[in-house]
Amino acid sequence: MPPKITNSVAWQQAEILMQPAFIRVIDNIRKQLDESSWTGTYHDVLIWPPSTTDEIKALVTELLQAMETATPQEADEIKETLARLPMPHPGYHLRLQRQQQEASIDLWELCYQVCFLEYNLEKESADIDTSLIDEFGEVDWLRLDAKSKELVKEAFAKLPQD
Secondary structure (H helix, E strand, O other): OOOEOOOHHHHHHHHHHHHHHHHHHHHHHHHHHHHOOOEEEEEEEEEOOOOOOHHHHHHHHHHHHHHOOOOHHHHHHHHHHHHOOOOOEEEEEEEEEEOOEEEEEEHHHHHHHHHEEOOOOOOOEOEEOHHHEOOOOOEOHHHHHHHHHHHHHHHHHOOOOO
16 A cells, blocks of 8 residues: 655655656566566556455446446436445556466555655555655665665565575
């Protein structure tokens, strides 16, 4: 889940870092894939809150589809219903395969690990890693690349071994 950002300065810093972090993560994944026996494909996914049942997921999906052809009055009713239900957020995963083995890496979670200090799923809020921003308020590309390279390397090291 995306971390909660607590103030406007941190929000601006996150906006500065996320796209460059994503670029570096993808490039470092490409380099790791070139050196490994894994093959990977990228996929858009929906990330649901942990306690969401399959029935609720199906209902939300059905309601979202119904919105496309709903009258304005029906759309208002659907929005009211959706406001009371858990909503997914978009995700982006790298699905890896090697012979009969499969694994998945959540790319946004990896980007959050790059951009935030000590980021983990259990913490609701996180602090921006300001060492990735130089004294002029710009991205420090060398530090960003080094951190993303290390985190991608760690992600690949956690994959199942032969």
